[in-house]
Amino acid sequence: MKQCIDTSQISGLILAGGQGSRMAGQDKGWLELAGLPLIVRVRARLQPQVGELLISANRNLPRYAAFGRTVPDAAEFAGCGPLAGLEAGLSVCATDWLVVAPCDLPFLPDDLAARLLAPLLRGEAKLSAAGCAGRQHPACMALSVELLADLRAYLRAGGRKVREWQAGVGALEVGFHDAPEAFHNLNTPDELAAAVAYASQWRQS
Template sequence: MDVPSRDDITGLILAGGLGRRMGGVDKGLVLLDGRPLAAHVLARLAPQVGALVINANRNGEAYAQLGAAVIPDLRDDFAGPLAGLETGLAACQTPYLVCAPCDSPFLPADLVPRLAEALATGQASIAVARTGEQLHPVFALMRRDVLPDLQAFLHAGGRRMESWLQRLCWVACAFDDEAEAFANINTTDELRAHHPGDFPQ
């Protein structure tokens, strides 16, 4: 398997959640250093992919102002990240899709090429980021043709990405040298505690 090129990959920012741990606010639009969290993610992910979309179920116009197409879940039950992933794969026009959450504004600038290398080396359908023993399943690069299996999994009531991975050929890609780049912001306390200057640019 050849290493997927940038132009073969669509980036998907997952911003469709309910933000329960942040009081129900739309996390992707919460400001950090004067910009929405999703804008930070977009700025880091865009140079690594050929196309970019945002999965959001609320405030579509606000997300559209960030400069990417906005697509809501195909399902209406807020089924979590996998529902957003299903939507992204269904809309994807490239052979590969990479996803990242809207609340991780410091994601690695080399996330996609490293995942692409791992995917090709492992002859896998999905490559997932890992730091130490911790898997980061919402930072993943996958073949577009995993969509039918994902749809079957969701139809059967599956919701956890870790459980879905076990059905497929997947590989983990180590990012131990950039572990801090996967910090995510789930609460207002975490928002106060994080400053871009504390992380690699």
């Protein structure tokens, strides 16, 4: 059962600031899946679940700006990976809660935010992350903006690992075992090709 949550109290962040090293350095947000860039597909999934939408990007900022407020990595944390993008998003987040997803998950559940936020709104933790079929998906998370100071301290101490930082702040795992297709990362050309095949089947069903 989906929960009714005031989306105006939630911000969304799409992580699109990576180097795309396994995609020959391409900006993954602009790779096309069945004729549409990944950023368009992920935005279409996440935007209805949140209020303001932020996009963590370090290239092609004017193009990304057409789909949300762009937030490049702070100079202090340049090269620090996904956590730098998270820091950038938290630093401008105007709501109490931030829901995060990477730009290479085009089949995100339409109740991602509601399910990730449920334990946080009950006061069980300040951060939750998705899990599915025995795998963790730490880049899909919801968290309180109160964690910004902790994240900055972790980065300044040399930390770079998303799961390590999440564990340190007491993250909970939220299961999405009913939606395994939602968490097919598109990190390589082969994975993108498989997603194209899946999207074709999905459109025909």
